[in-house]
Amino acid sequence: MKSLFPTITFAIAISTLTLRADPMDEKQFQKLMKESGDIAKRMKPGIDGKDSAQVSKDGARIEEINKQMVAFWQAKKVEKAVKLSEESVASAKLVASSAKEQDWEKVKASLQGVMKNCKACHETYREKLDDGSYRFKL
Ligand code: HEC
Structure with missing residues (x-):
């Protein structure tokens, strides 16, 4: 009898992949x-203080958050939000890399690229609800 081992390994690999690709709720x-707000x-203050380590770490985190948002909006099929999140991934990546290079003008310009998408x-x-909390408007 052929071993079941490859089949089982394959099944586990696939379910792990599916779990990881699951968009968040x-x-x-x-x-x-x-977290993005914080x-x-x-x-x-990070940019004013030329805190290269902090700003590049935060830029990378914003990049990561927006990657997860891309998957979230794709699942909801909201094209414009997917596009905004994708743009923010690219701009946040630039925030992180230019902060590392201490190119503060470029950090500011790329950060604007991120922030205008938050607003849009x-x-x-x-x-915004009456109690001051927020929810989705789709
Ligand atoms: C592609 C869409 C999109 C982008 C880009 C986006 N947001 Fe949001 N944001 C939302 C939606 C939708 C909500 C309301 C849902 C909720 O709060 O549960 C929200 C809620 C928030 C809240 C309120 C959270 C709460 O419930 O208290 C904050 C703070 C926030 N966003 C900050 C940011 C910042 C900062 C950025 C940019 C770095 C950003 N967002 C980018 C869609 C977006």
């Missing part, structure tokens, strides 16, 4: 948004 999304707040997406897809 709305609670997780909100958590990442709050990062956005410390960007300016919120204007279209975010709604």
Whole structure:
């Protein structure tokens, strides 16, 4: 009898892949948004203080968060939000790399590229409730 081992290994590999590719739910999304908000707040002092390590770390984190957002919006089939998130991945990557190179003008320009997308997406897809909290507007 042929060993089942390759089949089982294959099945486990596939299920791990599917799990990892699973887009996050709305609670997780909100958590990442709050984290983005915290990062956005410390960007300016970081840049003013020329804190290369912190700004490049935060830029890389924003890049990672937006990668997860791309998958989230793809699953919801919201094309414009996918595009905004993809653009933010690219701009955040530039924030991280130029902070490492201490090219602060480029950091500022790339950060603007990220921040304008925060605003654009919120204007279209975010709604503020009476209690001050936020939710999706789709
Ligand atoms: C492609 C769309 C999109 C982009 C880009 C985006 N957001 Fe959001 N954001 C949302 C939506 C939708 C909500 C409302 C959902 C929620 O809060 O549960 C939200 C909520 C938030 C909240 C409120 C979280 C809460 O519930 O308290 C903050 C803070 C936030 N975003 C910060 C940011 C920052 C900073 C950026 C840019 C670095 C950004 N967002 C980029 C879609 C986006």
